[in-house]
Ligand SMILES: CC(C)[C@H](C(=O)O)[C@@H](O)C(=O)O
């Protein structure tokens with residue numbers, strides 16, 4: 021199995037190399053054979069090869085079975101023309117590889133609850149996943165242009181685009197708490213009316229799954245007031261962008277949250293939910309756990325290695341419960357031990373044994 | 374001065390009649406002459422006159438100096454065809470009267486902080502206002518239609534539409550903490566790029582005001598992690614819909630939050646930020662304070678009666694601090710006194726003396 025590794029910018033290289041160490045240890049232990057191939061992306065793609073998504077990177081990814089990405093972006097790229105900015109690399113790889121399903125699990129870690137901005141009792145049992153459509157809607161709709169003193173973007177969805185992402189959400193719900201929350205703005209948008217119709221249609225195939233429709237404004241409230249009430253949330257690209265970032269800060273564990281962007285087949289791109297944190301790059305301060313958790317998602321979703329994925333996830337929880345934490349996590353108590361990026365990776369590897 | 378009163382549905386009639394009582398008391402005290410004219414809107418507009426925004430209501434509003442609205446909507450209207458639903462009345466009145474600037478202040482009340490989903494220390498000093506563009510963007514852009522198996526909506530803004538709302542935000546910031554946070558998605562949307570350009574241009578007229586640009590996904594996070602860092606937030610229609618609802622639950626005071634929707638001149642529509650709560654309608658349980666606070670905004674924005682507005686706002690705070698609260702507010706301690714809608718209005722009137 022080949023894994024493309026795209027470290028990207030900022031803390032990207034540190035956290036991906038940590039996750040690769042974890043994957044290597046695991047493959048030895050279980051007798052798998054993973055080979056890792058590196059590619060440039062984002063600002064470092066531009067610096068090395070003149071483009072945020074170089075052709076060479078795209079071709080590496082197309083030949084791989086899964087992709088592990090660090091993060092892209094940084095202030096030094098702010099002056100580049102829009103089409104060469106780091107985030108264009110991200111948008112391009114999603115579209116080129118048809119990674120239409122973005123999965124963002126949000127899970128509360130007991131050891132981190134005090135760091136949550138929310139009252140402890142609100143977030144204790146939080147365990148949901150946002151399924152965001154990633155290759156349609158306002159992000160890619162045409163026209164998207166300036167017309168004299170007017171600017172236009174287009175929110176467009178086809179039945180088939182909606183159906184495949186909604187189906188993904190129901191599939192997931194079947195393996196979890198059997199509940200789907202579909203988020204739209206059907207009281208205003210035509211695209212949301214179509215969205216809701218298709219959701220109703222797909223739901224008939226899954227009679228065991230409970231379905232609720234929530235308007236996007238109400239969903240933004242409910243994420244804060246009743247986060248533990250959700251299981252699988254499915255929504256279109258722009259709403260998903262906003263709600264998944266909102267959701268990522270609820271439990272105080274932003275540095276812990278992975279993400280997966282999947283194609284119809286087994287190919288997927290895995291990356292931490294956090295950004296490239298250029299302010300602490302190269303200082304052995306970054307938290308590698310979200311990337312390590314992303315590697316676990318990779319094993320589960322692209323390689324069907326469920327046991328191996330669980331080994332990583334349990335090791336991360338155990339490491340946290342033993343008091344190990346990087347500077348971004350607030351862990352208190354007598355067993356609290358603050359460590360750097362590399363030591364954190366060492367501890368996870370130790371706890372995998 | 375004429376005030377159009379549109380009670381609407383659910384608890385709308387109870388809370389507007391409470392606010393009218395407050396306005397009447399105040400007008401006697403200060404020797405003003407307010408006359409109130411009633412109109413139908415929403416579900417009750419449909420029931421009484423066959424449309425969620427009857428012609429008669431629109432004509433009453435056009436002849437008035439300000440509009441006080443309760444709330445619209447309820448499950449019994451769910452089966453109506455889309456163009457007759459209660460919320461269409463709301464969208465139509467905004468567009469017909471060109472109420473382009475929606476102001477949603479979010480303020481923490483000391484007496485209510487324990488009801489906040491957030492940890493107390495995060496919300497103590499929260500005092501910001503969201504300025505949402507209300508008559509453009511995805512809500513009204515054309516085309517908005519079904520094309521075979523595809524559905525399309527259009528996000529469109531002109532320079533002039535952006536300029537007038539952004540100018541409003543800077544004007545407001547000048548009278549407050551001198552800070553504007555402009556929210557967009559300029560790394561993806563053409564309309565956001567134009568938005569950002571215009572914001573930069575308008576900002577030059579206000580050198581004393583600090584400006585920051587925040588992407589909408591980051592803004593959804595920052596509202597939760599650092600709500601006290603904001604002063605005036607300005608954004609387009611759909612982002613404003615999502616962020617203002619998100620913001621409304623932060624301080625535990627949803628039942629307290631007013632809103633104003635303003636035209637270029639002094640005309641404005643004032644309504645509570647909460648909904649029509651059909652489950653408790655007609656039971657003397659509803660919290661009238663958000664509507665009473667909306668009446669204060671009406672006095673300040675449409676009538677330039679600043680002292681009178683402050684009298685109402687202080688009376689509301691004093692009433693809360695004396696322990697009076699409706700069932701939706703969680704107030705504890707030895708002086709906590711739970712009251713119904715009418716008694717709450719009585720208390721506010723008493724505290725105005
Ligand atoms: C960088 C940006 C274009 C991207 C998005 O909006 O999709 C990011 O916010 C994300 O959520 O992955």
Ligand SMILES: CC(C)[C@H](C(=O)O)[C@@H](O)C(=O)O
Pocket residue numbers: 207208237460463464614
């Ligand atoms: C009822 C609905 C159309 C409306 C909107 O989306 O503007 C409401 O959510 C609001 O914020 O006033």
